[in-house]
Amino acid sequence: MTIATRALAALPTDLPQVERLATIPLGFVAGAGIAGIKASGRPDLAIVATQPGPDGIRVPASAAAVFTPNAFAAAPVRLSQAHLTATEAGGNGRFGWATAIISTSGSANAATGAAGDADQAEVANVLAAALLTTTEQTLLLSTGIIGTRLPLDRVRAGIASVAPRLNATDAGLAAAAEALRTTDSVTKAATTTITLPDGDGYTVRPVRVTGIAKGVGMIHPRMATMLSIVLTDASVDPATLHGLLRPAAARTWNQLSVDGDTSTNDTVFLLASGAAGAATVTAGTREAVELGRAIEAVARDLARQQAADGEGATTLITCQVSGAADDADARAVARAVVSSSLVKAAAHGRDPNWGRIAGAAGNATLADEAVLAAAGLPQGAARSRSGTAAELDPNRLRIAIAGHPVFDGAAGGPVPFDREAARAAMEGPELLLRLDLGLGEGTGEAFGCDLTETYVVENSEYTT
Amino acid sequence: MTIATRALAALPTDLPQVERLATIPLGFVAGAGIAGIKASGRPDLAIVATQPGPDGIRVPASAAAVFTPNAFAAAPVRLSQAHLTATEAGGNGRFGWATAIISTSGSANAATGAAGDADQAEVANVLAAALLTTTEQTLLLSTGIIGTRLPLDRVRAGIASVAPRLNATDAGLAAAAEALRTTDSVTKAATTTITLPDGDGYTVRPVRVTGIAKGVGMIHPRMATMLSIVLTDASVDPATLHGLLRPAAARTWNQLSVDGDTSTNDTVFLLASGAAGAATVTAGTREAVELGRAIEAVARDLARQQAADGEGATTLITCQVSGAADDADARAVARAVVSSSLVKAAAHGRDPNWGRIAGAAGNATLADEAVLAAAGLPQGAARSRSGTAAELDPNRLRIAIAGHPVFDGAAGGPVPFDREAARAAMEGPELLLRLDLGLGEGTGEAFGCDLTETYVVENSEYTT
Numbered sequence: 001m002t003i004a005t006r007a008l009a010a011l012p013t014d015l016p017q018v019e020r021l022a023t024i025p026l027g028f029v030a031g032a033g034i035a036g037i038k039a040s041g042r043p044d045l046a047i048v049a050t051q052p053g054p055d056g057i058r059v060p061a062s063a064a065a066v067f068t069p070n071a072f073a074a075a076p077v078r079l080s081q082a083h084l085t086a087t088e089a090g091g092n093g094r095f096g097w098a099t100a101i102i103s104t105s106g107s108a109n110a111a112t113g114a115a116g117d118a119d120q121a122e123v124a125n126v127l128a129a130a131l132l133t134t135t136e137q138t139l140l141l142s143t144g145i146i147g148t149r150l151p152l153d154r155v156r157a158g159i160a161s162v163a164p165r166l167n168a169t170d171a172g173l174a175a176a177a178e179a180l181r182t183t184d185s186v187t188k189a190a191t192t193t194i195t196l197p198d199g200d201g202y203t204v205r206p207v208r209v210t211g212i213a214k215g216v217g218m219i220h221p222r223m224a225t226m227l228s229i230v231l232t233d234a235s236v237d238p239a240t241l242h243g244l245l246r247p248a249a250a251r252t253w254n255q256l257s258v259d260g261d262t263s264t265n266d267t268v269f270l271l272a273s274g275a276a277g278a279a280t281v282t283a284g285t286r287e288a289v290e291l292g293r294a295i296e297a298v299a300r301d302l303a304r305q306q307a308a309d310g311e312g313a314t315t316l317i318t319c320q321v322s323g324a325a326d327d328a329d330a331r332a333v334a335r336a337v338v339s340s341s342l343v344k345a346a347a348h349g350r351d352p353n354w355g356r357i358a359g360a361a362g363n364a365t366l367a368d369e370a371v372l373a374a375a376g377l378p379q380g381a382a383r384s385r386s387g388t389a390a391e392l393d394p395n396r397l398r399i400a401i402a403g404h405p406v407f408d409g410a411a412g413g414p415v416p417f418d419r420e421a422a423r424a425a426m427e428g429p430e431l432l433l434r435l436d437l438g439l440g441e442g443t444g445e446a447f448g449c450d451l452t453e454t455y456v457v458e459n460s461e462y463t464t
Numbered sequence: 465m466t467i468a469t470r471a472l473a474a475l476p477t478d479l480p481q482v483e484r485l486a487t488i489p490l491g492f493v494a495g496a497g498i499a500g501i502k503a504s505g506r507p508d509l510a511i512v513a514t515q516p517g518p519d520g521i522r523v524p525a526s527a528a529a530v531f532t533p534n535a536f537a538a539a540p541v542r543l544s545q546a547h548l549t550a551t552e553a554g555g556n557g558r559f560g561w562a563t564a565i566i567s568t569s570g571s572a573n574a575a576t577g578a579a580g581d582a583d584q585a586e587v588a589n590v591l592a593a594a595l596l597t598t599t600e601q602t603l604l605l606s607t608g609i610i611g612t613r614l615p616l617d618r619v620r621a622g623i624a625s626v627a628p629r630l631n632a633t634d635a636g637l638a639a640a641a642e643a644l645r646t647t648d649s650v651t652k653a654a655t656t657t658i659t660l661p662d663g664d665g666y667t668v669r670p671v672r673v674t675g676i677a678k679g680v681g682m683i684h685p686r687m688a689t690m691l692s693i694v695l696t697d698a699s700v701d702p703a704t705l706h707g708l709l710r711p712a713a714a715r716t717w718n719q720l721s722v723d724g725d726t727s728t729n730d731t732v733f734l735l736a737s738g739a740a741g742a743a744t745v746t747a748g749t750r751e752a753v754e755l756g757r758a759i760e761a762v763a764r765d766l767a768r769q770q771a772a773d774g775e776g777a778t779t780l781i782t783c784q785v786s787g788a789a790d791d792a793d794a795r796a797v798a799r800a801v802v803s804s805s806l807v808k809a810a811a812h813g814r815d816p817n818w819g820r821i822a823g824a825a826g827n828a829t830l831a832d833e834a835v836l837a838a839a840g841l842p843q844g845a846a847r848s849r850s851g852t853a854a855e856l857d858p859n860r861l862r863i864a865i866a867g868h869p870v871f872d873g874a875a876g877g878p879v880p881f882d883r884e885a886a887r888a889a890m891e892g893p894e895l896l897l898r899l900d901l902g903l904g905e906g907t908g909e910a911f912g913c914d915l916t917e918t919y920v921v922e923n924s925e926y927t928t
Contacts, residue, residue, distance in 0.1 A: 070826040071825070071827075071828075071856040071858070072823060072826030072858050073826075110822075110823075111819065111858060111873075111878070112877055112878075113858075113876040115876065115877075146819030146820075146822065146823065147818070147819050147822075147871075147877060147878045264822075264823050341805075345919075346924065348920070348924040351924070354611070355574070355575065355611050358574075358575050358611075358728075359574075359610060359728050361535075361536070362534040362536030362537075362728060363533075392535040392536070394536050409577065412577045412579065413575050413577040413579075414575070414611045451920055451924070452924075453917045453921060455920070456809055456916060456917045456919070456920055460809040460812040460914075460916075
């Protein structure tokens with residue numbers, strides 16, 4: 001007896017629309033240049049800073065961060081954590097105050113020991129002096145080869161060249177986005193605008209959230225680094241800002257996998273200038289929810305741009321899971337599906353292979369949630385289930401590939417489908433895999449890309 | 465200031481030597497045939513059974529098992545668990561008594577719903593009838609395509625053909641090993657002999673441990689399945705036998721990764737006939753330790769044969785970790801290294817890329833240990849640390865690639881080395897990666913293979 005298999009549509013999103021533009025929020029300046037760290041001679045040094053106030057001193061922005069949980073965290077990660085702690089001790093290195101962010105591309109300054117730490121501290125000092133701010137209000141990003149030292153003379157000259165040219169234009173932020181790139185094939189930016197109440201409570205002000213990012217995957221020259229800078233002109237205290245960033249990152253960047261490796265340098269910085277003139281957003285209010293959604297919308301779009309640009313990738317894979325016992329389960333299952341080498345290879349071959357999807361889903365555990373917790377990100381639920389398997393009942397599971405129902409556990413399992421039509425639907429730059437677990441109300445999604453010969457060639461033939 | 469970097473030699477093993485032969489232990493018979501489940505017409509049905517006693521009834525062997533933790537566990541996995549529980553309720557489906565094992569290749573009988581369960585029960589009934597034993601004393605293995613039904617008529621005919629030809633010869637067991645294969649390029653078998661005290665305590669008896677296995681990796685036609693049957697003629701009660709199998713599997717098969725996917729059908733069965741005439745081995749004795757080592761030696765060699773035969777692989781990667789806080793940490797770090805797509809691709813390119821190794825090690829968590837626990841395998845230590853990061857201090861870490869020291873955290877990090885000599889040392893069918901964490905006495909190893917274009921091609925171009 002076969003029951004009709006219900007369709008599995010794409011999950012609706014209540015996130016605001018974004019545009020892929022580097023529209024700079026109020027209160028910030030940005031710019032970039034060529035320091036010569038990269039052998040290619042392409043832009044490799046970016047600076048984003050707050051604007052000076054009436055007293056000529058740069059106005060500190062609320063700052064929140066998410067860092068790699070890798071035990072080999074690079075020098076810029078550890079120094080940024082120390083600076084955040086210095087500006088707000090209660091933030092434990094996860095939030096505080098900042099006036100400037102510098103990104104250097106070409107050297108990761110990871111696994112460089114005490115010498116690398118000293119190099120990075122010198123970068124912070126030079127940046128602070130050039131911008132007339134304090135060292136502890138600087139935040140630092142690096143990406144590039146692991147184990148090589150920063151060329152300090154070039155970085156010093158680069159800062160001296162870029163600092164005077166910082167400006168409050170979209171072109172300045174776009175230049176910074178361009179300079180974040182290593183082998184990213186495109187510059188990545190996303191922006192959205194919401195309205196929040198003015199201080200008087202009767203009018204509203206437009207509030208901008210804009211993010212720039214560099215791609216993920218094993219990026220030539222040999223770094224798997226995910227970096228992003230998100231700016232907003234909302235007014236938010238650091239702890240609240242971090243409270244907004246954490247769940248947004250958990251639902252977006254943490255759900256992104258290109259090759260399963262977490263780099264030594266992964267960092268997201270979120271700065272809020274307050275320059276839009278809207279009232280300060282406090283935790284637990286409707287305004288906080290709206291701002292959080294705007295941040296998540298930008299983060300989600302950047303994560304999708306990064307997945308689509310994964311090394312060698314030809315297809316962005318989005319896996320959406322509904323009907324899970326809770327959101328943590330849904331996210332774990334979605335992550336397992338997009339992380340499976342077998343699913344990724346099948347996507348590359350445009351093969352509607354539901355067996356691999358079912359196998360990967362059955363292999364999901366909530367272990368990563370514990371890593372999240374270690375990184376200061378929230379678990380999906382209060383209960384501690386780290387390391388346990390996600391709840392999954394094969395007799396309730398439904399799977400659809402690119403809109404084609406292929407498996408319905410309640411109807412006996414495999415569902416007859418038009419294989420050629422499914423293959424045709426899998427062509428194109430995006431592939432949606434939908435699973436419904438039939439157990440509860442939990443939903444989640446994850447983003448990945450197909451596994452191609454190009455990935456292997458690029459990562460095996462290049463010699464350090 | 466650079467201190468001399470101490471050499472990191474391969475970890476010594478105290479395991480007994482093995483030979484890659486299918487030498488059948490006393491008390492067992494085996495055989496195989498062509499049932500026609502596989503379209504290729506190659507052998508696809510194998511039976512291993514105990515010999516009849518003087519009363520003509522097959523003598524039950526102690527049986528221990530390790531199964532996949534995949535939530536989509538296939539019908540043969542769930543039926544075998546039920547049978548073990550039926551023969552020894554206290555074993556919770558992990559140990560009990562058995563007289564026969566049947567393996568069918570070509571269909572995984574996974575995700576086939578209630579119909580698949582009924583099919584598998586029928587296979588058990590037919591096998592029991594043919595071998596004059598009870599259904600609940602049968603154990604079942606399947607490998608092949610997910611979501612396809614077993615062709616019952618062919619399986620019935622295959623059993624009728626193979627059962628009368630079972631024999632106590634090495635050729636019979638080798639035929640069974642051959643019939644386990646799907647796309648394995650070679651048949652996998654390993655054997656060792658130890659001596660254990662006779663019942664009188666004055667003389668010793670040779671005791672044989674022999675395993676056969678099929679390879680891992682996404683094996684055409686599209687199954688990632690690890691199956692093994694290990695036989696011994698030692699005398700051991702089921703609970704003790706399981707106590708020996710668990711840690712051996714944790715140190716060998718659980719440390720094996722080809723593509724990071726755990727299949728719906730993974731199973732290891734260990735049967736002990738007691739036919740060697742040695743005294744019964746009891747837990748906690750020197751004899752139990754010796755038998756455990758023999759089992760581990762066979763398991764380790766089979767795991768290495770499987771890694772070397774991973775799809776598209778050209779190099780067996782062994783990662784050995786010493787100096788960890790405990791063995792669980794060492795195993796977690798070793799697993800992370802051999803599982804990294806970036807390390808695997810670098811191995812393929814014979815690139816001594818220590819940055820990728822350090823990055824992967826820093827990314828290790830003990831999460832898998834919790835999965836192990838869920839699967840009934842022991843954690844490395846009594847404390848529960850599932851989901852936490854493995855303890856790792858970059859300033860104490862040392863790394864050697866194919867005998868070449870490349871990183872020494874205590875000496876500032878990167879160690880100058882002869883890159884061309886290291887590349888040359890990475891050629892060949894085996895690559896040893898050595899890490900010392902400099903923290904404690906924990907050791908562990910893991911086995912994997914390089915990531916090649918062939919893997920991607922084989923797993924993306926084939927159409928189900």
